[in-house]
Amino acid sequence: MKRRQLIKWGASSLAAGAGAAAGVSLAQGKMVWKASDVHPIGYPTVEAIQRMGKKLEAQTSGRISIQMFPSMQLGGEKEMIEQAQVGALQIARISVGAMGPVVDDLNVFNLPFIFRDEAHMRKVIDGPIGQELLDRISNSPQSKLIVLGWMDAGTRNVYANKPVTQPTDLKGMKIRMMGNPVFVETMNAMGGNGVAMGFNELYSALQTGVVDGAENNPPTLLAQNHYTVSKVYSLTGHLIIPEIFVFSKRTWDTLSQADQDLVRKLSREAQLEQRELWDKYVGDAEMKLKEAGIKFVQADKAAFYKATQPVRDKYGSKYAALIKRIEDTK
Numbered sequence: 001m002k003r004r005q006l007i008k009w010g011a012s013s014l015a016a017g018a019g020a021a022a023g024v025s026l027a028q029g030k031m032v033w034k035a036s037d038v039h040p041i042g043y044p045t046v047e048a049i050q051r052m053g054k055k056l057e058a059q060t061s062g063r064i065s066i067q068m069f070p071s072m073q074l075g076g077e078k079e080m081i082e083q084a085q086v087g088a089l090q091i092a093r094i095s096v097g098a099m100g101p102v103v104d105d106l107n108v109f110n111l112p113f114i115f116r117d118e119a120h121m122r123k124v125i126d127g128p129i130g131q132e133l134l135d136r137i138s139n140s141p142q143s144k145l146i147v148l149g150w151m152d153a154g155t156r157n158v159y160a161n162k163p164v165t166q167p168t169d170l171k172g173m174k175i176r177m178m179g180n181p182v183f184v185e186t187m188n189a190m191g192g193n194g195v196a197m198g199f200n201e202l203y204s205a206l207q208t209g210v211v212d213g214a215e216n217n218p219p220t221l222l223a224q225n226h227y228t229v230s231k232v233y234s235l236t237g238h239l240i241i242p243e244i245f246v247f248s249k250r251t252w253d254t255l256s257q258a259d260q261d262l263v264r265k266l267s268r269e270a271q272l273e274q275r276e277l278w279d280k281y282v283g284d285a286e287m288k289l290k291e292a293g294i295k296f297v298q299a300d301k302a303a304f305y306k307a308t309q310p311v312r313d314k315y316g317s318k319y320a321a322l323i324k325r326i327e328d329t330k
């Protein structure tokens, strides 16, 4: 065998080895990246990543593509984070709620009523604070993830089969919260009993009465079919939690600079597209929920704000400087 040919062979088997180690399917030099989301096809976060995949395929002449695994096919967000960390999965879209236990600073965004409204949240993630937090995740040795960008997830409100307008309405009610102590304590402070539970278990827990309710944004209430078992949506507005999409550092480190730059560029586009898709989807979701007979009820937000002050005091003290900067973002 000629020397040049040998080198070529050696290089390609090396590349295949690196790819295989990082869990990337490689056929004839083509890379197929696995992406995962808990939401179904058509949901704005899923759609934005699929569009990114199409562009990636077009701009690399088919060398790189994305295979989407929607609807929790690869498990809940905790599992998705773990798979991305070991390189079994390349792109994961996850809530900052699930990232708090991985990178502590992110818990600032998981505090109740930390943002005045969604416009305030967007100002913060679009500005220097947003960039600093993304960098902190990418630079944290224990995260093993590279953050590609932010995504929107609107405002979370309580849903159950009765209205919740005051903290006293939640008395004795078991409300599912994401698995992060700050959320369970938030619900307890709001007057209910917070129950930490994986998102993948929630539908049947609502259906069988293991929990009395949950809390989420309108698109999730619709897309996860929770509205078929919880009929009243009370606008408590207690959490506005953005989401992120991340790339496995293990795979990232095997990519060429040019491929990394391309992914960065397309990620920025995906972030902008998701926001547009999100705004439209929220409007559609609210309309469909109302058409399906879901009652939207205005809650006394000031009362819930007051009730959750101990949570902000307890968790917020160590982030005091950051919280001040968030408050000062106008």
Ligand code: GTR
Residues within 6 Å of the ligand: 038, 077, 093, 094, 095, 097, 098, 153, 178, 198, 199, 216, 217, 220, 243
């Ligand atoms: C949704 C979010 C999911 C997941 C879910 C939950 O709003 O998009 O990523 O975090 O909430 O409550 O677990």
